[in-house]
Amino acid sequence: MKVLILDDSYSWQEFHKNNIEEIFIELDIKNYQIDTVSWAKEGYDAVMQNINEPYQLIISDLQMEDDFRPQFAGEWFAEQVKTFKQYLNTKIVLCSASYNIKQIAENLSVNFIPKRIAITDINSYKNSIIELLK
Secondary structure (H helix, E strand, O other): OEEEEEOOOHHHHHHHHHHHHHHHHHOOOOOOEEEEEOOHHHHHHHHHHOOOOOOOEEEEOOOOOOOOOOOOHHHHHHHHHOOOHHHOOOEEEEEEOOOOHHHHHHHHOOEEEEHHHHHHOHHHHHHHHHHHHO
16 A cells, blocks of 8 residues: 655644554555655655556645645645546545635545544544545
């Protein structure tokens, strides 16, 4: 199982990584790789470097670098990933504090978890990820 985490906050990278590792222990997934990057451009590079063995799960912040205005960086990134046939089965989750996360995720046909839910209800966060992995 390969996972890519994109967030410009190191603490959020660690939050996702630690919780994903706990989920993998619960699900008895032993063979996994979790990569973390801070920017959408780095995420794109990681996706390209792993094109022949694609990530099965990608968790991305929405607001990172400002290079993609009027789009958010995570929005641009998700659009790029969806253009590769190798990533058609990859689950993409936008995790953001942005007020319009639901609308953006629905427009992109990806999943989303508001950061306030991730912080206040860790079980809902984990259950959302577990459902995607089934």
